[in-house]
Amino acid sequence: MFKDKLPNDLPMESLVKPAAGSMATTPVAMAPAGEAPRIAMANARPATQRDLWYARARAAMPWGVSSNFRYWGEDDTPVVARGKGAYIWDVDGKRYIDYRLGFGPVILGHAYDAVTQAVFEAMQDGNTFALTNVYEIQAAERLCRMTGADKVRFTNSGSESTMHALRIARAHTNRERFIKFEGCYHGAHDNVMWSTPNSPVEAMGSRRSPIPVPTSSGIPNDMRRLVIPLPFNDFEMLERTVRDHGHDIAAILVEPMMGNMASLMPAKGWLEFIRKLCDDYGIVMIMDEVKTGFRIAPGGAQQFFGVHADLVTYAKAMGNGFPIGAIAGKEEFMMTIEPGAVGHGGTYCGNVVSVAACDATLRVMEEEPVFETINARGLRLMAGIHDILDRFGIPHVVTGVPAMFGVIIGNGEADSPPRDYRTANSYSDDELSSAICEGLRERGVMPDPDYAEPWFLCYALSEADVDETLQAYEDVVASVIR
Numbered sequence: 001m002f003k004d005k006l007p008n009d010l011p012m013e014s015l016v017k018p019a020a021g022s023m024a025t026t027p028v029a030m031a032p033a034g035e036a037p038r039i040a041m042a043n044a045r046p047a048t049q050r051d052l053w054y055a056r057a058r059a060a061m062p063w064g065v066s067s068n069f070r071y072w073g074e075d076d077t078p079v080v081a082r083g084k085g086a087y088i089w090d091v092d093g094k095r096y097i098d099y100r101l102g103f104g105p106v107i108l109g110h111a112y113d114a115v116t117q118a119v120f121e122a123m124q125d126g127n128t129f130a131l132t133n134v135y136e137i138q139a140a141e142r143l144c145r146m147t148g149a150d151k152v153r154f155t156n157s158g159s160e161s162t163m164h165a166l167r168i169a170r171a172h173t174n175r176e177r178f179i180k181f182e183g184c185y186h187g188a189h190d191n192v193m194w195s196t197p198n199s200p201v202e203a204m205g206s207r208r209s210p211i212p213v214p215t216s217s218g219i220p221n222d223m224r225r226l227v228i229p230l231p232f233n234d235f236e237m238l239e240r241t242v243r244d245h246g247h248d249i250a251a252i253l254v255e256p257m258m259g260n261m262a263s264l265m266p267a268k269g270w271l272e273f274i275r276k277l278c279d280d281y282g283i284v285m286i287m288d289e290v291k292t293g294f295r296i297a298p299g300g301a302q303q304f305f306g307v308h309a310d311l312v313t314y315a316k317a318m319g320n321g322f323p324i325g326a327i328a329g330k331e332e333f334m335m336t337i338e339p340g341a342v343g344h345g346g347t348y349c350g351n352v353v354s355v356a357a358c359d360a361t362l363r364v365m366e367e368e369p370v371f372e373t374i375n376a377r378g379l380r381l382m383a384g385i386h387d388i389l390d391r392f393g394i395p396h397v398v399t400g401v402p403a404m405f406g407v408i409i410g411n412g413e414a415d416s417p418p419r420d421y422r423t424a425n426s427y428s429d430d431e432l433s434s435a436i437c438e439g440l441r442e443r444g445v446m447p448d449p450d451y452a453e454p455w456f457l458c459y460a461l462s463e464a465d466v467d468e469t470l471q472a473y474e475d476v477v478a479s480v481i482r
């Protein structure tokens with residue numbers, strides 16, 4: 001999430017207004033014949049292919065993107081031409097080692113042959129039937145086997161998964177409120193866009209009585225009473241809240257590690273504590289594994305941390321980038337879904353392209369050393385970055401797990417590592433983080449510009465890519481602190 005550059009801060013003056021009668025707003029000024037066009041006003045460099053494409057994007061889509069999180073500013077919003085393996089290429093032909101991987105889904109690598117081939121073959125017989133199909137059944141069986149879930153329903157995205165999981169939990173308990181944790185992100189629907197990584201800490205009130213902060217205008221204020229935001233890893237606050245309001249609370253919705261806040265880890269016993277409170281108070285534990293699922297272990301965070309939720313939400317890595325999600329879990333909770341009584345549905349749920357991609361992706365995970373490979377490369381990267389920052393005397397913490405780790409550049413020595421959204425925010429040196437990130441991009445290495453977004457690794461990433469990344473990191477750090 002790129003909290004510093006929300007559309008409200010747009011530098012409107014960097015745009016040249018279109019000539020009367022022209023359709024598009026363009027940042028490219030007219031150039032005399034034979035000369036490269038130049039970007040008008042904002043800076044005087046020759047226009048790149050990106051600038052030309054972005055002008056078209058800007059004219060056709062609000063801010064030139066299909067999701068606010070992709071807007072990095074007028075001059076910096078990338079336009080991608082293609083991807084293969086661990087790399088993407090922009091429209092100017094520059095290659096990047098991709099550590100964003102589409103915010104995490106591309107676990108095997110871009111355009112991974114086994115997945116592309118499976119999808120291509122499956123779609124020859126049609127895609128959307130809005131009826132149960134054979135690819136869907138095979139993917140469902142595989143998903144249940146890998147995660148230990150009794151049952152699964154497919155969706156098309158992580159947002160859809162959390163939206164439906166909350167409904168199931170509410171229907172199951174006949175309660176309406178739910179607990180979420182500050183700095184966790186669960187999708188773009190009104191229920192959950194509260195106190196996310198885009199919310200200013202200053203608006204969140206005291207950590208002893210947190211104020212729910214909507215992430216966007218347009219979210220009905222009436223929904224505020226349904227959400228109880230709490231600091232992650234705060235045992236005392238959680239216990240007190242559940243003791244006081246437990247009988248009103250349908251669900252505790254938790255990212256098992258803070259996948260939208262630099263991969264901050266759960267404190268020892270945190271997930272077990274949530275599990276116990278849910279059992280004691282009849283609350284549904286929903287683990288949001290949209291980022292961790294099929295990424296940090298074949299059985300996701302449930303396997304990694306050894307704690308099992310009632311309902312689990314998936315998306316991202318389960319389809320290697322194809323649009324798919326899932327809600328899975330225990331029989332008792334999944335069977336709350338009931339035709340005519342408790343709704344879950346969607347025209348495209350279980351469409352052939354997405355479930356064939358899912359089945360092929362999970363098959364590769366079952367048959368090849370995907371996790372061992374990613375973990376070995378990720379460990380080298382984590383250790384290497386830590387070592388470079390140490391040698392240059394830059395305060396920092398490297399957090400998370402090899403498949404998705406965070407690097408928080410600190411603005412001073414912290415007494416203890418950040419453990420939640422508030423402490424990470426006050427610890428972070430956003431300016432130095434951004435400078436390092438920009439330098440990496442110049443050198444062909446692309447983590448997300450927001451330090452809160454983890455570095456994601458894919459199976460296609462090679463040892464040579466790790467070497468290249470660490471060399472770039474060292475060069476950048478040397479240049480920015482000079």
Ligand SMILES: Cc1ncc(COP(=O)(O)O)c(C=O)c1O
Pocket residue numbers: 103157158159160162185186187188255259260288289290291315316
């Ligand atoms: C933990 C978590 N849950 C839910 C979502 C929403 O998923 P989607 O973007 O597929 O709707 C995200 C997206 O980043 C996420 O990180």
